[in-house]
Amino acid sequence: MKKIASNWTIVPIDEEKWTSDKWYVSEYNFVEEVRRGMRLPARLTVTDATLRDGEQMAGVVFNKEDKVQIARKLDELGVHRIEAGFPAVSKEDEEAVKAIVKERLNAKVTALAVGIKEHIDKVIDCDAWGIDIAIPSGYTYLKYKLEWPEERAINSAVETIDYAKDHGLWVCFEPYDTTRAKIGFLKRYLETVTKEGRADMIQVVDTVGCASPQAMRYLVSKVKEIVKDTPVEVHSHNNLGLATANALAAVETGAEAVYGCINGIGEGVGNASIEEVAIALLLLYGIDLGLRYDKFVEVSRLVEELSGVKLQRNKPIVGKAAFNHESGLVVTGVLKVPFSAETFSPELVGQTRNIVLGKKSGKDSIEFKLKSLGMKATEEQVREILEKIKEKSVEKKAAITDEEFREIVKGL
Numbered sequence: 582m583k584k585i586a587s588n589w590t591i592v593p594i595d596e597e598k599w600t601s602d603k604w605y606v607s608e609y610n611f612v613e614e615v616r617r618g619m620r621l622p623a624r625l626t627v628t629d630a631t632l633r634d635g636e637q638m639a640g641v642v643f644n645k646e647d648k649v650q651i652a653r654k655l656d657e658l659g660v661h662r663i664e665a666g667f668p669a670v671s672k673e674d675e676e677a678v679k680a681i682v683k684e685r686l687n688a689k690v691t692a693l694a695v696g697i698k699e700h701i702d703k704v705i706d707c708d709a710w711g712i713d714i715a716i717p718s719g720y721t722y723l724k725y726k727l728e729w730p731e732e733r734a735i736n737s738a739v740e741t742i743d744y745a746k747d748h749g750l751w752v753c754f755e756p757y758d759t760t761r762a763k764i765g766f767l768k769r770y771l772e773t774v775t776k777e778g779r780a781d782m783i784q785v786v787d788t789v790g791c792a793s794p795q796a797m798r799y800l801v802s803k804v805k806e807i808v809k810d811t812p813v814e815v816h817s818h819n820n821l822g823l824a825t826a827n828a829l830a831a832v833e834t835g836a837e838a839v840y841g842c843i844n845g846i847g848e849g850v851g852n853a854s855i856e857e858v859a860i861a862l863l864l865l866y867g868i869d870l871g872l873r874y875d876k877f878v879e880v881s882r883l884v885e886e887l888s889g890v891k892l893q894r895n896k897p898i899v900g901k902a903a904f905n906h907e908s909g910l911v912v913t914g915v916l917k918v919p920f921s922a923e924t925f926s927p928e929l930v931g932q933t934r935n936i937v938l939g940k941k942s943g944k945d946s947i948e949f950k951l952k953s954l955g956m957k958a959t960e961e962q963v964r965e966i967l968e969k970i971k972e973k974s975v976e977k978k979a980a981i982t983d984e985e986f987r988e989i990v991k992g993l
Contacts, residue, residue, distance in 0.1 A: 909943020
């Protein structure tokens with residue numbers, strides 16, 4: 582038995598599995614039947630692409646100063662690799678990547694190029710540690726968009742990977758739209774780029790978020806069979822709301838790296854949210870990425886501000902209302918044992934808990950708010966306050982502010 586906090590009820594703790602002083606998840610995540618089929622990697626890294634794929638979200642623009650500021654916060658968070666931009670897109674992007682490299686961060690800094698040597702030269706000029714080379718593998722991209730024969734894609738990949746390696750760059754090869762590639766072609770493609778092209782990492786990219794977690798497990802297992810000892814990274818998009826689930830599915834099948842963006846921003850509807858994936862890995866799989874998890878809210882707010890992409894209030898992990906409670910039955914439980922209504926403590930990710938007063942509040946909520954504001958009331962007054970709170974909340978169709986609460990109490 583271990584005490585969760587000074588004013589919380591004691592609950593039993595099993596430090597090694599589903600409970601700790603910071604979380605309490607389902608023990609069924611750790612039963613043998615669930616874990617048996619998993620091939621979790623011995624080491625897992627995380628790549629943040631907020632500055633590249635995140636900025637690719639329509640209407641989002643980061644200037645150089647924005648990118649450097651975000652990169653510093655990502656480094657404080659502890660991400661292992663930062664995809665800092667696409668230097669060929671603009672002079673501003675090129676200068677931003679150069680500035681981030683000069684920061685000498687702990688994170689490895691890479692930049693994107695497509696299969697064009699001039700684009701690779703831009704990355705070389707930025708003095709980046711590595712490069713992400715994107716050439717499609719998807720059937721629709723090759724046949725209908727680019728109208729390329731398969732051999733052209735393969736030859737382009739080998740040539741550009743070799744060129745980057747000859748210039749001292751670590752190479753992550755991104756055969757994007759991987760989830761719509763024909764398996765026979767994909768096998769030839771990846772066998773060639775890992776043998777002849779010397780790629781250091783292969784990325785499985787669900788470019789339009791069209792794969793199920795089961796399909797992702799299947800595809801990643803096939804890719805790992807093809808590329809042998811070359812590490813695999815998963816890059817999932819959220820078109821069907823499955824980006825986080827697909828990232829986790831890939832890890833279950835042995836993917837050694839996960840790729841995503843803070844707040845899940847990115848091309849189209851966005852990428853896997855780094856914060857969701859990281860916390861799910863920690864709590865549900867026992868995989869600690871070594872991040873400063875308590876920095877998530879700080880980084881999230883910065884990206885929200887600089888991107889102009891506002892988060893939904895109930896966004897998992899970092900939403901402003903992620904730890905708000907109003908329902909009387911829920912609040913009674915939370916005030917006694919927070920894990921009765923919460924998966925993990927808000928402090929884990931830099932959040933705070935908030936008891937909201939409104940139409941659904943109960944007596945315990947009123948007493949809690951009175952105490953927190955240094956106010957007192959009799960039992961009869963508490964009942965009267967609760968009734969007025971409910972009436973006011975229905976009238977304004979919203980929660981009651983602390984100032985409105987004080988006015989109600991003072992008006993008794």
